[in-house]
Amino acid sequence: GEDVEQSLFLSVREGDSSVINCTYTDSSSTYLYWYKQEPGAGLQLLTYIFSNMDMKQDQRLTVLLNKKDKHLSLRIADTQTGDSAIYFCAESGSGGGADGLTFGKGTHLIIQP
Amino acid sequence: NAGVTQTPKFQVLKTGQSMTLQCAQDMNHEYMSWYRQDPGMGLRLIHYSVGAGITDQGEVPNGYNVSRSTTEDFPLRLLSAAPSQTSVYFCASTGEREFYSNQPQHFGDGTRLSIL
Numbered sequence: 001g002e003d004v005e006q007s008l009f010l011s012v013r014e015g016d017s018s019v020i021n022c023t024y025t026d027s028s029s030t031y032l033y034w035y036k037q038e039p040g041a042g043l044q045l046l047t048y049i050f051s052n053m054d055m056k057q058d059q060r061l062t063v064l065l066n067k068k069d070k071h072l073s074l075r076i077a078d079t080q081t082g083d084s085a086i087y088f089c090a091e092s093g094s095g096g097g098a099d100g101l102t103f104g105k106g107t108h109l110i111i112q113p
Numbered sequence: 114n115a116g117v118t119q120t121p122k123f124q125v126l127k128t129g130q131s132m133t134l135q136c137a138q139d140m141n142h143e144y145m146s147w148y149r150q151d152p153g154m155g156l157r158l159i160h161y162s163v164g165a166g167i168t169d170q171g172e173v174p175n176g177y178n179v180s181r182s183t184t185e186d187f188p189l190r191l192l193s194a195a196p197s198q199t200s201v202y203f204c205a206s207t208g209e210r211e212f213y214s215n216q217p218q219h220f221g222d223g224t225r226l227s228i229l
Binding site: 008 | 143144146148153154155156157158161163169171203205207212216217218220221222223
């Protein structure tokens, strides 16, 4: 089946930029997502990108998509303690998400003071 | 506009008991899905539905049944609960008109289920 891979942990200093990486295998994916989950909470959509785009910026968040290498990244500028969470990469497949999403296992972002 | 509503929020069951997790959406979405989340595993798709009367299996369907008799509701049934089904369960919905919106997928808040 299709697969989404992420590193399990990332540690950054407060104020630095965080870059969370993701690779996926389904080249037909229409959408690629980044979700944030804080402890004990549900999923919060951070941003998503269409497969025909290579970059999307939204305030402190920048998403880069390399479709050739099937690589997606999320950059968080000026990382704050409130950014501490698990970040999930997900892809929609060719159906746009009608038949569900495939998630990575999540990257734990740890903020050092 | 309530979005996706999951009930209950928490539940403890004994092994062998049956239970239905409820999921309802009021956005007239065609597509609904169920996921389970386990530590270190991310979210895995259990079952999904592309419309009323139509369901299909996801990555981890064993031990679960679903039905979609209405557009609004997509219940998930555990016929004989097992400790391996201890997890957090999320329901999601989306529709054709959502694909180009700023919220392509809508998730419920989750149901935390423990099987003893």
